[in-house]
Amino acid sequence: MRAIVRDLRRASVSCEKQFGLSAAQLFVLQTLRSQPGMSLGEVAERTATDQSSVSVVVRKLExxxxxxxxxxxxxxxxxxxxxxxxxxxxxEKTPPAVQDLLIQSITDLSIHDRRLLAELLDRIAPSGTGEQPMFFEEPAREGTGRKSDHE
Structure with missing residues (x-):
């Protein structure tokens, strides 16, 4: 888990430096590149993200x-x-979003292994927070009530 989180953070910092985009913005940009004409809800579904979070990212890209x-x-x-x-x-200049690579790796697992992974993650992941951040984005800063600047 630490290696995944580390890779996601490194990718986010690199993306911000190279392209001026957060990792969440790159993820949505690449998603729309691969399938233009999607609705906001379809982008949310494709990125496994809450629609309100995708809306914020899309607004920033606009x-x-x-x-x-x-x-x-x-x-x-x-x-x-x-x-x-x-x-x-x-x-065209950006590399694949690290989230896409992770999703592809999970998709490549057998159905049995995906179910097992989901079950194990359900056991250790905090739940019931009511908020779903953009797939692998930085969470809202504590005490500010604001989303991260990396959206």
Whole structure:
């Protein structure tokens, strides 16, 4: 567990230095690169993240001019997310998000091993906090009530 947490933190620091993005932002950027036109809910599902957390990350990517929202041509009630030209250029330069690599490693496990892993993590992971941070993002700072600056 410590090795995974260490790798996630290193990747986050490296991503911030190299590309000016948090690891959570890179994760969403890469997710939209691989499947443009997803809704906010679909991105949340794909990244195993609470929709409100994804919304914050998407808003920050919009502010940076990397992501745009548009109404679906097939359903006017649906907002679709896609990368801007700048978002596409940046996504081409970035390595795969470490979260994607971890998800792929877990996906490659047998069903039995995934169930066992889930059971073991349920035993040791704190639960009942009511909040789900962005998949592997820094948690909110204690005492501030704010999310991490790394969103």
């Amino acid at each position: 502010e940076k001019g990397l992501v745009q929202k548009q109404t679906s041509s097939q359903d006017a009630r649906r907002l679709e997310l896609s990368l801007t030209r700048g978002g596409k250029r940046l996504a």
